[in-house]
Structure formats: structure tokens, C-alpha cells
Amino acid sequence: MRKKYILALGVVATVLTLLLLYFFPLNTEEPTNPSNQTIRYAKKTEKYSHPIKPVIHRKGHNVYIQMTAQVTKLKIAPGIIHQAWTFNGTVPGPILKVNQGDTLHISFKNLDPNMPHSVDFHAVNASPSKNFANVLPNKSGEFVYTTDTPGIFMYHCDTEPVLEHVANGMFGMIIVKPKSGYPTDNQVDRTFTLIQSEWYDESNSNSLQNGTPQAVVFNGKDFSMQKPLAARNGERIRLEIVNAGPNHFSAFHVIGAVFDRVYLNGNPADMLHGQQTVTIPPGGSAIVEFVVKEKGDYPIISHSLMDMQKGAKIILHAE
Numbered sequence: 001m002r003k004k005y006i007l008a009l010g011v012v013a014t015v016l017t018l019l020l021l022y023f024f025p026l027n028t029e030e031p032t033n034p035s036n037q038t039i040r041y042a043k044k045t046e047k048y049s050h051p052i053k054p055v056i057h058r059k060g061h062n063v064y065i066q067m068t069a070q071v072t073k074l075k076i077a078p079g080i081i082h083q084a085w086t087f088n089g090t091v092p093g094p095i096l097k098v099n100q101g102d103t104l105h106i107s108f109k110n111l112d113p114n115m116p117h118s119v120d121f122h123a124v125n126a127s128p129s130k131n132f133a134n135v136l137p138n139k140s141g142e143f144v145y146t147t148d149t150p151g152i153f154m155y156h157c158d159t160e161p162v163l164e165h166v167a168n169g170m171f172g173m174i175i176v177k178p179k180s181g182y183p184t185d186n187q188v189d190r191t192f193t194l195i196q197s198e199w200y201d202e203s204n205s206n207s208l209q210n211g212t213p214q215a216v217v218f219n220g221k222d223f224s225m226q227k228p229l230a231a232r233n234g235e236r237i238r239l240e241i242v243n244a245g246p247n248h249f250s251a252f253h254v255i256g257a258v259f260d261r262v263y264l265n266g267n268p269a270d271m272l273h274g275q276q277t278v279t280i281p282p283g284g285s286a287i288v289e290f291v292v293k294e295k296g297d298y299p300i301i302s303h304s305l306m307d308m309q310k311g312a313k314i315i316l317h318a319e
């Protein structure tokens with residue numbers, strides 16, 4: 001009697017197990033490398049936020065800046081939507097303008113529910129472990145530092161793996177205006193800011209590891225989505241440039257122009273003359289100036305031509 005009872009129990013347990021497996025199959029996904037996790041994360045969460053304007057206000061030499069980290073869907077080229085990790089919902093992140101000697105009070109809110117983020121300003125001397133520290137999901141971090149060095153600087157997320165955080169869009173430009181200005185300030189007619197960067201195919205993690213982007217772009221978008229920059233014949237043009245990378249050097253060049261002034265890293269003390277192409281490493285910057293001598297369309301490119309071919313081009317249209 002007891003044996004029959006045990007047998008019946010065994011049959012019931014087996015049937016129940018089979019039913020459970022039928023309705024709730026085991027997760028059979030293979031382990032993934034960090035890049036694949038990135039892609040799955042973006043598809044899985046389906047939690048995106050719209051761009052949020054940064055809040056910036058000044059009291060004397062103190063500048064209070066509120067920024068966010070957030071996941072935002074962005075169109076980066078015709079037919080390509082990227083689940084970007086961003087500062088304030090745009091790629092590049094907001095352009096910040098401060099003065100040499102200012103004290104920055106950064107309030108950094110992490111709206112990404114899935115991972116920590118951080119903000120590393122190339123414009124400051126500060127202990128990274130304290131001042132560029134990770135901010136956990138749904139938390140805020142407060143950081144204070146001074147901007148003693150004038151120039152054009154990159155800022156970016158410094159959370160590991162940094163390569164992925166920057167490649168997915170977490171970078172921007174901070175301009176630290178020199179106390180005594182630039183020698184050419186009173187001759188400049190128009191200023192434009194440009195950030196070069198690469199986009200990698202979200203479905204191919206090897207492309208990011210090996211530095212083979214699907215697009216190389218200025219200001220986050222492919223050439224075909226760019227409006228020409230407008231200028232007039234005879235004007236002196238200033239371009240403020242950051243190369244956010246994360247991997248490719250910029251061979252910064254304007255077809256039809258010689259740069260009569262170049263300020264390396266945007267520092268007025270580091271001025272060059274008569275430059276044709278300026279090397280800007282990932283994480284580096286420059287200011288270039290030239291005078292438009294004739295009406296026409298002047299392509300602004302990376303003269304590393306494979307990158308121009310992949311979208312690193314924008315037209316300066318002079319009337």
C-alpha cells in the first residue's frame with residue numbers, strides 16, 4: 001500500500017514538473033560578454049527618457065550646473081536609431097561655458113535605473129576617485145572644483161567600462177574662457193563648436209573592441225543629417241573642436257582653407273600659424289581660425305579619409 005502511495009506521488013511530481021517546464025521554460029541564454037550585455041540591456045529595459053535641459057546659473061565666480069545621466073533613443077544616421085547613454089538626453093551632451101577661475105558646483109543626477117554613471121571633466125585638477133566618483137542609479141552626486149586652465153575640454157562618463165560609456169554617447173564639451181581672452185578675439189566674426197565621435201553597431205560588439213565604427217560624425221549625426229554652417233565671404237571663422245573618440249584620431253581639416261591661427265587645446269599660450277591639418281587625439285581639442293576668401297561650400301572633415309567617408313564631414317557655406 002505504502003509503495004503504491006509513493007509511486008503515485010512520484011507520477012504526480014513528474015507531471016507537475018513537466019507542466020511547470022512547459023509554461024516556464026528555463027533561461028537557456030548563453031553567457032554574454034560586457035558588450036553584448038549592453039545591447040541586451042538597452043532592448044530589455046525599454047526605459048528611455050526625453051532630453052532634459054541642463055540647469056545652469058551663476059553667482060559671482062560660482063557656477064551651479066545640474067546635469068543628468070539618462071538613456072535616450074537618438075537617430076544618428078538615416079535608418080539608424082541608437083539607444084544612447086547620454087548626458088541630459090543629447091549626444092554630445094550640453095556645451096558648458098565657464099570662465100577661467102570659476103568654481104563649478106556640479107549636481108549630477110543618474111536617471112538610468114540600471115547602472116552607475118559619472119562625469120570626468122578634463123578641465124580640472126581633481127582626485128578622480130573622489131571627484132569623478134560613480135553615482136548609483138536614481139541617486140545624485142555633488143562635486144565642486146575650480147577651472148584654472150583656459151581652453152576647450154572634453155568631459156565624459158568615467159565609469160567602467162569607459163569605452164562603452166563613451167561609445168554609447170556619454171561625452172560633451174566644456175569651454176573655459178581665458179581671463180585675458182585670445183589675441184584674435186576682436187577679429188572673429190563667427191564661432192562654431194564641433195565634437196567628433198564614433199558610433200558603433202549595437203549588434204556587433206567586436207566593432208567597438210576593434211575600433212571599426214559604423215559612423216564617424218560631427219555633433220552626433222551623420223553628414224547627411226547636417227545643416228550647413230552659414231557664413232559670409234570675408235569673415236574670420238573660429239571652430240572650437242573636441243575629439244571625443246573613443247578610438248579614432250581626428251585629422252581635422254577644412255577643404256579650401258589654411259588655418260592662420262590654431263590654439264592647441266584652446267589655450268591662448270599655445271598658438272600655431274599656417275596649419276593645414278590639425279591632429280586632435282581622442283580626449284583632445286583645438287581651436288582653429290581661418291578667413292573665408294571666396295564664396296562657396298567648404299567641407300569641414302577629418303582628413304583620415306575613411307572617417308570622412310563614414311560621415312565625419314560638415315559644410316561651411318559662405319555667401
Ligand SMILES: [Cu+2]
Nearest residue numbers: 117157159165
Ligand atoms: Cu556612464
